[in-house]
């Protein structure tokens with residue numbers, strides 16, 4: 381009886397997994413290889429993690445707004461920016477949501493056509509650990525009198541579930557916070573990444589909920605006896 385139940389749930393898991401991969405693969409098949417070709421169409425980039433608070437590239441316009449059908453999760457191990465191979469940190473990626481209207485709030489950036497190739501080559505390098513470029517619809521919000529409010533094709537970087545640094549979806553927020561607490565990489569301490577993203581979301585979208593992000597921030601701050609960047613040496617603790 382148990383074996384039969386296990387076989388059924390295994391079949392269900394495989395079916396779900398293959399569906400979610402198909403959706404993500406379809407998106408990635410639209411991925412543009414702009415890095416090595418000229419593109420005349422307007423290029424927009426969507427940030428939902430460090431690209432929200434660390435836009436280290438030229439852009440001509442930025443718009444607040446969201447993408448739909450995903451949820452933002454700290455399910456990607458970072459072995460470069462916020463961790464090392466021996467002590468990986470955690471950064472965000474996007475997971476397919478069961479709710480097609482689920483919103484992930486972030487920031488859209490319009491890249492000048494003269495900068496497109498250089499910016500995308502820069503971001504391809506920055507997001508080199510497991511992230512692929514995908515194209516989805518971006519919904520500018522709130523509406524603006526000065527700018528167009530129609531949904532736009534936008535490029536974003538997603539660390540898909542089959543990349544080598546994907547950390548899985550089963551760790552508790554306490555376990556994720558414990559991994560983040562003492563991790564650091566070439567871009568700095570891992571707690572700082574969480575604090576800056578949470579603060580940016582509160583500033584940009586006051587009142588909007590993101591339970592995963594804000595609960596993780598709460599747990600991490602309770603663990604973090606340092607100066608808020610994850611530097612515990614400040615408090616004299618070892």
Ligand SMILES: N[C@@H](CCC(=O)N[C@@H](CS)C(=O)NCC(=O)O)C(=O)O
Pocket residue numbers: 426427428429430431432434458461462471472473506507509511536537538567573
């Ligand atoms: N692609 C997401 C996540 C980007 C992200 O956080 N990527 C890491 C790469 S592991 C990064 O750029 N980190 C820079 C930093 O931590 O300062 C976004 O649009 O913001």
